[in-house]
Amino acid sequence: MPIAKAWSVALLGIEGRVIEIEADLGGGLSRVTLVGLPDAGLREAKDRVRSAVRNSGQPWPDGKVTLGLSPANLPKVGSGYDLGIAAAVLAANGAVPATKLLRTILLGELALDGRIRPVRGVLPGLLAARAAGYQRAVVPSESLFEAALVDGLEVGGVSRLADLVAWLKDEGELEPSPEPSRTEPPEVPDLADVVGQPEARWALEVAAAGGHHLLLTGPPGVGKTMLAKRLPGLLPALSQEESLQVTAIHSLDGSLSKAAPLVTVPPFVAPHHSITVAALVGGGSGIATPGAISRAHRGVLFLDEVCEFSGHRLDSLRTVLEEGEVRISRVKGSVRYPARFQLILATNPCPCAPPRETDCICSPIVRRRYLGRISGPLLDRVDLRVRLRPLTAISAHESATPESSADVRARVLAARDRAAHRWRTHGWRANSDVPGPVLRREFLLPPPTTALLDRALDRGLLTARGADRCLRIAWTLADLSATPHPTPDHVAAALDFRERTAA
Structure with a gap:
């Protein structure tokens, strides 16, 4: 035969x-x-x-x-x-x-x-x-x-x-087979387009320098979405290995461009709040397909109007944020997809969301219930929290020239180089990748530097995970200021980012 x-x-x-x-x-x-x-x-x-x-x-x-x-x-x-x-x-x-x-x-x-x-x-x-x-x-x-x-x-x-x-x-x-395409990467919106919001711009720079997650809170029209869309322009370009990995995910998704198939710029994924859990984290019948979080691998996942997302959708991100990958089991087999991304959350302070806080008609209970849709465990995994205020005078901001993405990106890349040099023996590239035990043992800071963190832990204002994230932010602030170690001021600033609430 x-x-x-x-x-x-x-x-x-x-x-x-x-x-x-x-x-x-x-x-x-x-x-x-x-x-x-x-x-x-x-x-x-x-x-x-x-x-x-x-x-x-x-x-x-x-x-x-x-x-x-x-x-x-x-x-x-x-x-x-x-x-x-x-x-x-x-x-x-x-x-x-x-x-x-x-x-x-x-x-x-x-x-x-x-x-x-x-x-x-x-x-x-x-x-x-x-x-x-x-x-x-x-x-x-x-x-x-x-x-x-x-x-x-x-x-x-x-x-x-x-x-x-x-x-x-x-x-x-x-x-x-044709020669690989060498087209220019797609343009990313420039940070110079954002009017005002110095605190949010600084938080965006810190997030880019350390790979931290960020929560933006403010009324409609203050620039939350504009800021989030400009984060990929501050991040370093993908390495060859990262580009192939991200492109492989997009190949499975069927979203590759014939003109420029190789993904070299960190992807930006912004799903609608009606997205299903399977579409967000991956799923489907048979062998699970990648979801939005995997398409955002090595890039940015932006959840706009995050309080409109259902709780089980948001809570499905908890383990992924810690491990950088998603494991999905189905009858026909289990698969793993990489999902190491930066999470950017944006929300209004209340359901009515007036331009001015004094015009709000929501009761304290309604505001609390609205913001409570972001669970405490998920919020504890968000490193930076920033409140955006309404603009009071556009003409005052137009007279000053805001920094462009190129200027901010230069500082971000310098800070990333310092972090990569520090963690090179361990294989980590950003401060957000460093496990807490390593920060507390091999890179232990002196007690006077971490006194504020100790007091916050003693009063129950901070969890152990939150303390580790404060240490990572402090190292990022030190890298941005070109200092070899975090100072008490850096730790205080990191704690201030964590203590800013959306209420």
């Missing part, structure tokens, strides 16, 4: 695993059997592949065709195996030689007329293939812009099954 093999990739999160596709041709009644834990979309592949092979002018074998996907205990999801299945069947039937299939990864969905459609997750799939030692991959022509981002792998494109058949027979060539 003729047997042939081809190879593809299964994705669990952004981690891929090479799948061996076997085609066995036997006698008996004509039927196709697919084994190896396929999902509903993959079970339909046998009909798609058979029609595509026949409509491409190739013979479909008579008798029983058994298709096995190994490892058999790993769930297989999606239609990206179609091209590998077709190649294995054609090789087993003797229609094409199998020599070029060895050490070649095949990705793509087949249309009934033989066209090859693009699939999601090409980039993480090829990264997994390269890590497994494969030297060559064939992908849909429409996915070549994404495949070109992977170095060290020979990648070719095909637009029809007939093109793959011609290449396997040495009668044609694959479409070459």
Whole structure:
């Protein structure tokens, strides 16, 4: 009985695993059997592949065709195996030689007329293939812009099954992979556009320098959203490794741009308050897909009108903020998605939210209930809390030239360099990444410096987690002022950021 093999990739999160596709041709009644834990979309592949092979002018074998996907205990999801299945069947039937299939990864969905459609997750799939030692991959022509981002792998494109058949027979060539796009990164709004709000601008600079989370409270129209949108312009550009990781997540999400597929600027994600928990943290049937928090990896997650979000949506962020990743378990398997982002929250001080506080008609109980939608445990994980005040005179601010993002970013990068140099032996890059025990043991500050924190802990005004976050802010303030260690003034300023309430 003729047997042939081809190879593809299964994705669990952004981690891929090479799948061996076997085609066995036997006698008996004509039927196709697919084994190896396929999902509903993959079970339909046998009909798609058979029609595509026949409509491409190739013979479909008579008798029983058994298709096995190994490892058999790993769930297989999606239609990206179609091209590998077709190649294995054609090789087993003797229609094409199998020599070029060895050490070649095949990705793509087949249309009934033989066209090859693009699939999601090409980039993480090829990264997994390269890590497994494969030297060559064939992908849909429409996915070549994404495949070109992977170095060290020979990648070719095909637009029809007939093109793959011609290449396997040495009668044609694959479409070459283009040079990676070198387009300019997208422009980020400039901080110079924000009028006034010196305290909020300073908090934004501190947040950018240390990777801290931030809460902005104030009436409508004072600049909360404007400030949040300008944070990515203050952050350092993504490294090559970070860019590939973020781009791989966007590849799974299907949101990559053909003009500039490689994500080099920290992403900015701002979901609406009606978003579901599954869309926020990731989920769905079968193998869970990434949510908004993973799309914001290495960037900014902005929750505007945060008090309009339901409590269970907000509380689903607690563990993610501490661990920097989300783990989602479903019947067909568990996946992990990276989710290390900076959280920016913005809210009005009350439901009526008048321009002036004196015009507020809300009772103290109503205000407290409104702001209480941000739970204490979540608020305890927010490092910086700032109250924005209404502008009183635009003309007074227009006479002064506000600092641009470039000026502030220069100070942020200098502070980040100091932090990276300090933590380089540990592998951390920002102060927000440093665990509390390390700050309290290896980088313990003298008692006079932390006296304010001790008093706040003694009076129950601060939790242990809050004290650790105050220490991280103090180190960031020291980095911005170019001092080797935090001073009592830095600790006092850090505590002041924590004690500012939205009420």
